Amino acid sequence: NADMAMYQAKAMGRNNYQFFSEEMNKEMMGYLEIEKDLRHSIDYPEDFIIYYQPKIELHSGRFVGAEALIRWKPEGKDMIPPDRFIPIAEESGLIVPIGAHVIRQACLQVKYMINTGIWPEDGKVAINLSARQFSDPDLICKLQEILEQTKCPVHVLEFEITESTLMDNVENAIFTMRQIKEMGISIAIDDFGTGYSSLAYLKRFPIDVLKVDRSFVMDIPNDLNDMEITAAVIAMAHKLHLQVVAEGIETQEQIDFLKSNYCEYGQGFMIARPMPSDELERFIQRPLQANLM
Ligand code: C2E
Ligand code: MG
Numbered sequence: 001n002a003d004m005a006m007y008q009a010k011a012m013g014r015n016n017y018q019f020f021s022e023e024m025n026k027e028m029m030g031y032l033e034i035e036k037d038l039r040h041s042i043d044y045p046e047d048f049i050i051y052y053q054p055k056i057e058l059h060s061g062r063f064v065g066a067e068a069l070i071r072w073k074p075e076g077k078d079m080i081p082p083d084r085f086i087p088i089a090e091e092s093g094l095i096v097p098i099g100a101h102v103i104r105q106a107c108l109q110v111k112y113m114i115n116t117g118i119w120p121e122d123g124k125v126a127i128n129l130s131a132r133q134f135s136d137p138d139l140i141c142k143l144q145e146i147l148e149q150t151k152c153p154v155h156v157l158e159f160e161i162t163e164s165t166l167m168d169n170v171e172n173a174i175f176t177m178r179q180i181k182e183m184g185i186s187i188a189i190d191d192f193g194t195g196y197s198s199l200a201y202l203k204r205f206p207i208d209v210l211k212v213d214r215s216f217v218m219d220i221p222n223d224l225n226d227m228e229i230t231a232a233v234i235a236m237a238h239k240l241h242l243q244v245v246a247e248g249i250e251t252q253e254q255i256d257f258l259k260s261n262y263c264e265y266g267q268g269f270m271i272a273r274p275m276p277s278d279e280l281e282r283f284i285q286r287p288l289q290a291n292l293m
């Protein structure tokens with residue numbers, strides 16, 4: 001209300017510095033509290049739930065896989081979105097056990113869908129790997145253990161890694177990517193176009209898939225520059241023999257534009273929102289929607 005706004009404006013005007021440091025203080029408290037709650041939840045892994053966002057082949061509408069997206073609900077508190085707690089989990093190193101939990105759950109749930117016969121033969125489950133996980137020297141060992149325990153076939157796995165994670169230490173990144181590839185796991189570059197990876201490196205990375213960031217897709221067809229960039233990125237990816245996934249598709253016009261530019265795969269609210277695994281099972285078995293073909 002107006003009184004409150006006036007009061008706040010005055011308070012800010014009078015003592016900007018104080019206001020700023022109080023904000024920072026609050027943020028710090030938020031950080032520490034989230035870190036404390038994250039630590040607690042590691043002993044209660046049911047606080048973490050894996051949602052799956054379907055990925056379809058754009059020209060056929062066929063389900064070709066899903067991205068695993070973590071959700072966190074500490075007991076007695078509201079759901080906290082990944083953008084708020086993943087950076088803290090990353091900073092504190094807690095992402096390593098949390099990320100292992102995501103991989104294990106995804107393997108278990110996909111293995112179940114393979115057993116029940118609904119998972120398509122070429123379907124992939126894409127899992128986001130953060131920088132700390134990617135540079136963990138035990139990564140490969142832990143992966144082998146999870147695959148053994150869950151009996152999940154390795155070829156269904158795909159890791160999504162961002163450009164900034166890869167550019168952190170290029171030589172190490174190439175080495176780790178090779179090990180991942182040798183196991184039989186595919187690699188996708190996530191949020192492509194938002195980081196600053198050089199095209200020269202793109203050629204050297206053993207990657208299979210390029211995910212065009214949502215920020216380029218969301219203003220199609222209103223932003224001509226974004227349309228040009230998206231079309232160019234798709235064409236370049238194909239020249240490098242990479243498959244392309246467009247993220248964040250929200251409208252039919254975006255689907256049509258991407259299809260006419262030969263983008264193979266798509267994800268976004270227009271197709272489906274992230275959902276729990278039981279809903280994903282129903283999604284996979286649904287009849288194809290005519291508008292998505
Ligand atoms: P991301 O990997 O780029 O995932 C895509 C994000 O875009 C997801 O947000 C998804 O819900 C959202 N999204 C998908 N389609 C649309 C759309 O049409 N419109 C809009 N507005 N948004 C869409 P979410 O689930 O909140 O995850 C945010 C980020 O958190 C992810 O970005 C990823 O970087 C990170 N994250 C999520 N789960 C994990 C995880 O298990 N491990 C790690 N390391 N990071 C994760
Ligand atoms: Mg991702």
Ligand code: MG
Nearest residue numbers: 190191211247
């Ligand atoms: Mg992304």
Ligand code: MG
Nearest residue numbers: 190191213214
């Ligand atoms: Mg993102």
